[in-house]
Amino acid sequence: MEPFQLTSSPGRPALLHIDRWECSHPGLSAGFTTRMGGVSEGRYSSLNCALHIQDDIGHVLENRRRISETLNVPFEAWTCGEQVHGRKVAVVQRTDRGKGRAAREDAFQDTDALITNETGIWLTSFYADCVPLYFFDPVRRVVGLAHAGWKGTVLRIAQATLVAMSETYGSEARDVMAAIGPSIGSCCYEVDGNVIERIDECLTELGASEDDRRKAYRPGAQQGKYMLGLQELNRQIMIKAGIMPMHIEICGMCTGCRTDLFFSHRKENGSTGRMASWIGLNL
Ligand SMILES: [Zn+2]
Known part of the structure; x- marks a missing residue:
């Protein structure tokens, strides 16, 4: 079953929730926004969540407030x-x-992953095709969120997040639940040989089998082009870092195929809005 389930009502932001996690762990909220149910206009229509693109800041903040209201969390979180x-x-x-939350200047600088064991804090990050990675340790009540494009993936930000959870809060990889959210699939993500060289290095470091390599990428329609599956590569990195395969949820939706539901940097020629991922504990 698709782990990310859509909830929407007229005039409200349409949001995807990691249903199984939220049902099994009271107080946990985790999910991903769509492009629907906000106030942004034109190419950012309508639920753009990011401040770093050229959208009207007032619209972005209104979108964030509407999402908070729908999730029943204070915007301050x-x-x-x-x-x-x-x-x-x-x-x-x-x-x-x-x-x-309201300005880029006071955000954590140069930071693609956030972890916390505090309640009442909503970790968020922003996407148009890159891969959102979610972490939840139900034993020590720790949450984590990481943003992984191909660069962050080969830098193994998934592993770095897990190590930080372990060093800071004593999380053990075998307890940690992980989810890999909506992102561009290998159906739509064509890359050049220079990217694949870096992917190959990463796979070698992981000790990947030939089968694992075939799952991570395949030749594209044109000579020198490849179709890359970042979700699969992140899954392999998570498993290598000690997360149990049965504890990893993977979203089946591709942001490139579903521009009705998502912003896609690739499909919209780099000029589009951003979705937000979130995870937080409210008790
Ligand atoms: Zn696709």
Whole structure:
């Protein structure tokens, strides 16, 4: 069954929830926004969540407020990093609550992953095709969120996030639940040989089998082009880092195929809005 389930009502942001997690763990909220149910206009229509593109800031903040209202969390809980396709993980403390919610300047700088064990903090990050990675340790009540494009993936930000959870909060990989959210699929993500060289290095570091390599990418229609599956590569990195395969949920929706539901950087020629991923504990 698709782990990300859509909830929508007229005039409200349409949101995808990781249903099984939320049902099994009271107080946990985790999911992904769509492009529907906001106030942004034109190419950002309508639920653009990101401040770093040329959308009207008032519209973005209204969208974030509407999402908060729909999730029944205060807007003050939104906490964001300034994403740079790196591998830095920030530990979010109570005093950091709300960083980056209304302006980029006070977000965690150069940060693609956030972790916390504080309640009442909503970790968020932003996407148009890149891969949202979610982490939840139900034993120590720790949540984590990481943004992984191909660069963050080969930098193994998934592993870095898990290591930070372990070093900071004592999380053990075997307890950790992970989810890989809506992102561009290998059906739509064509890359050049220079990207595949880096992917190959990463697969070699992982000790990947030939079968694992075939699952991560395949030749494209044109000579020198490849179709890359970032979800699968992140899954392999998570397993190598000690997460149990049965604890990994993978979204089956491709942001490139579903531009009715999602913004897609690739399909919309780099000029589009961003969705938000979120995870938080409210008790
Ligand atoms: Zn696709």
